[in-house]
Amino acid sequence: MTARLSSLIVEDAVARALKEDFGDAGDITTNATIPAAANAKAVIAARKPGVIAGVDAALAAFRLTDPAINITVEKQDGARVQKGDVILSIDGPARGVLSAERVALNFMGHLSGIATATAALVDAVKGTGVKIACTRKTAPGLRAFQKHAVKCGGGHNHRFGLYDAVMIKDNHIAAAGGIAEALSAARADVGHMVKIQIEVDGFDQLEDALANGADVILLDNFEPETMKRAVEINKGRAVLEASGNITIDTVRTVAETGVDVISSGWITHSAPNLDVGLDFL
Structure with missing residues (x-):
């Protein structure tokens, strides 16, 4: 099971998003059209097949808006869903x-x-033993969330920032x-706990990186045949x-x-939105 994000991180980001939406006047459409005492039953459901992430953020959005809203989680982060599967069941004040x-x-x-x-x-490389990892190509302010989502999809995290690993x-x-x-x-x-990675673009640089003790070597834009040769040269010395x-x-x-690892910036910076929607019952 994928570890959950800290509630401190989730609530801070969601609160900022709500403040951006509410502004100084609040939801003037809902407040004008919906009686304060109105109650609603609703669901958030998948409209396409996919893998779920962001449940805790959704829960925080409802809880911070109106603590009287009750929610039952039907699908946790990491769950694979089909079209029509219910993710959250909601019952509470309609305005909220x-x-x-x-x-x-x-x-x-x-x-x-x-x-x-x-x-x-991850599915495409199943059986090879290769890890799929994300990169630092994330939206400002959402890195922890996007990297969490990668783990929900079965992937692995690269370094989180400039501070937790050396990447030359x-x-x-x-x-x-x-x-x-x-x-x-x-x-x-750097300290003995910090891994050191270096990017290479050819066999000469690869040999230099191995000779000088790199922990991880990034093969930048190598063709498959040259990657095979790099694996042979490496002999398991570096990741x-x-x-x-x-x-x-x-x-x-x-x-x-x-x-050992395939990293992709696309999975965070260009992945299409999964269509999920909220419908009143």
């Missing part, structure tokens, strides 16, 4: 349900889209004076990560080269 609806659906639809896209890649890219190498210089400086500066233009059509071929 209507006012929280869009924020709840925005979080759930977006995050479920990421989980669904991730699951498609081509411009770092150029500015540092070379691969050996960059790796040596990084190893001398090999493939990245660059990975699609659902190519991911299996890449996985079968023997790399």
